[in-house]
Each structure stands twice: as structure tokens, then as C-alpha cells.
Amino acid sequence: MNTFGGYRVQGRGDDAERIRRDAGPVMEAGAFSVVLETVPEQLAQAITAQIAIPTIGIGAWLACDGPMVDDGMGMFTRFRPKFVKRHTEPGSEGEAAIAAYAADVRDRRFPAAEHVYATASRAGDLA
Template identity: 75%
Template sequence: MSATGETKAITPPDIRLRKGQAPLVCLTAYTTPIAKLLDRHCDIVLVGDSVGMVLHGLSSTLGVTLDMMIMHGKAVRRGLERPLLVVDLPFGSYEEGPEQAFHNAARLMAEAGCAAVKLEGGEHMAAIIRFLTARGVPVMAHVGLTPQAVNTFGGYRVQGRGDDAERLRRDAAAVTEAGAFSVVLEKVPEPLARRLTAEIAIPTIGIGASPACDGQILVVDDVLGMFTDFRPKFVKRYAELGSAAEAAIVAYAADVRERRFPAAEHVYATASKAKDVA
């Protein structure tokens, strides 16, 4: 809360200062109603390109467009006051080079109202991260399993086992040096994620990584039990709203077929009554 009584929005520098402090609470959101639910409880809300799979039925994140991210970013922005809003740069919107990345990141920030962008990749993306941060675009990095590179990895496989650990150490060090204010570690062996968290100076946000990370993130539809197409090992469901919603729909369908709905209290009488206004 600010001196004027207004809610103070969390900024990228605030997140960076949380290194080694109380764990950062992070969740995804794609809609205004969900954003409103998260507003008082999260430090970071991410509009992830996972929206393509969760809400649009795509088989991967590769078909997500910048326009889709802007649309969902705007929706989430309307529901947030306090958390830092971060929006993913989708596949193909930044890999071509720094100028392309800046053009699309600037558009994302201007139109969606986010305070930072997230992009995937380690050493090979360091120059782009450096270019963006030097021009006023705060960047959250993402290493380990990077879903936009799923075809290169041959599936959604754990990254950093055996000799591959050194690659991830280089990736984490490179994005830190390039100026990222935090980094997502996805599907990384627990001991390695713990080590990376200790080695780098920016907060690590774990998803399938380690409780030692500086924060944790999950897809909110996984947390609520709304997305059931598949369930990674790292997901913990805190509710089963999908099955509850289906039960409600089944009950509604039965009431309609048996003419139990609408009942007298759901229709309007000939004479006007005050309660008819609703």
C-alpha cells in the first residue's frame, strides 16, 4: 500500500530484490475473472503461451500468435492491481534477432499493459535479452525444458541430466549476465535446480524443479483441476473444478430435458415486480 492508500504494483526490480527472501508466488492467468482471483495472492501473474493448449485446444504452444498473447494480456491486465504482469513472447516473435524481439516486445507492453516479457532460451538468447533490457524491456528468462523447442528436444523431457547439467549452468549464467530479472527453471532435476538457485544472482522460478527455488509457478487450470488433457509429475491439484463443473452441466441438462428448469422463480410474471429487474 502506498502513502496515498493506493495498491502499489510489484515491479521487476522488486522481484529481483526478492532473491533468497520469502518464496515468490506465481501463477498463470488468461482471463479477467481468474486474474481477479489471483490479484491478492500472487507476486507474479504470467500470461503464458500455454494458453494455446489450455484454452484454444492446440497440441503445443507453437501455434500461438502475438495477437493472441496481446488479447489475453489485456484481459488479465483488467483484473490485476498488485502482481507483476508478465506476458510470454510467442514462438517466432523474437528468435530472428534483437530488432524483431524489441519491436514485438514493445508492442506487447504497449497494447497488453504488461511490465515485463518472458522469452525462452539460454546462451543463444543472451544477446537478445541484453538488447531488450538496455532499451527498457524487463525480461524474465526461461531455461531447462523450453516448450517452444519441444520438437528439438523430442518431447517434453527432463533437461539437465548427466553431462547436460553444464549446458544449463551456462544458460542460467548467461541470462543472468545479460540482464534478466528472473529465470524460470522448467523440468530440471532437483539437485541441479537447487545448485543453479545458489549460483546465480537473480530469482529462480521453479516448475518441476526444486523447493529451493526462489519461487514457484504452475498453470492455474492445472491447480484448479480444469485442464485434464494430461498431468505432468510436477502438478499438484488443489481442487477438482473440472469434475464439479461437469456435474453441474449434467444436472442442468437433466433439468432442461425433464422441464424442471426454468421453474416459476426463473420466469417473469405478467405484472411487473421489483425483483423482475434482475
């Protein structure tokens, strides 16, 4: 969304036709789903009916095959768009886990020997 200048509705006016038209080629290119973020419900309905892969909605999910889980699970703590209903708040715990992981990588505590497969020089270790 930062590409478009923040969280504002996309797909109004002429932009709606461009977004709808792009959905088919995205599917044909091999995508397993299309995320429709902050688009009007009518556009989300049209795209969902048009393509054979699931549509995931962010702020448009009633017309999609399903909602984006991250928002409702509280994975982001810095902001809460108006379309989000939080069911839990694990975001701060996740941020702490990511910080611990980054510290382990920086300090070379992870990965350690027990986290990798043996090389040919350690063939005796293989079962």
C-alpha cells in the first residue's frame, strides 16, 4: 500500500477496470490466489466471480473467498485499519520472537551444528 501513498480505497473509476483486467493474467501466470486490499466490495465480487483461484480480502472480504488472517490475529501492532476486527493480540509477542531470532543470527548462535544436516565429511553421523 505504500506504493499508492497509504491505506486508501483502490479501484474506483477507471482504476477498477484495470484491476479487474489484471486479475486474469495474474491467475494465468500461476498465482495460487489474489489478494484484494481496500477495494470496493462490488469490484471484489466481480473479480472473485471472474477467476478460478481464491481471492483473499483485506477490507473487502465479504465478496472474497476468505479474509486475510494476519489482521484479525493481531500480527501487526503499529496500526489498525478500520476494517480490522482483532480476535487476539499476539503481535507484541511475535515482535519479541523476531528480535530474539535476529539476535541469535547476528551473534552466530543460530543456526548451530544441531540445526543442519551433516556434510560428507561427517558421514559417520548419518543414520
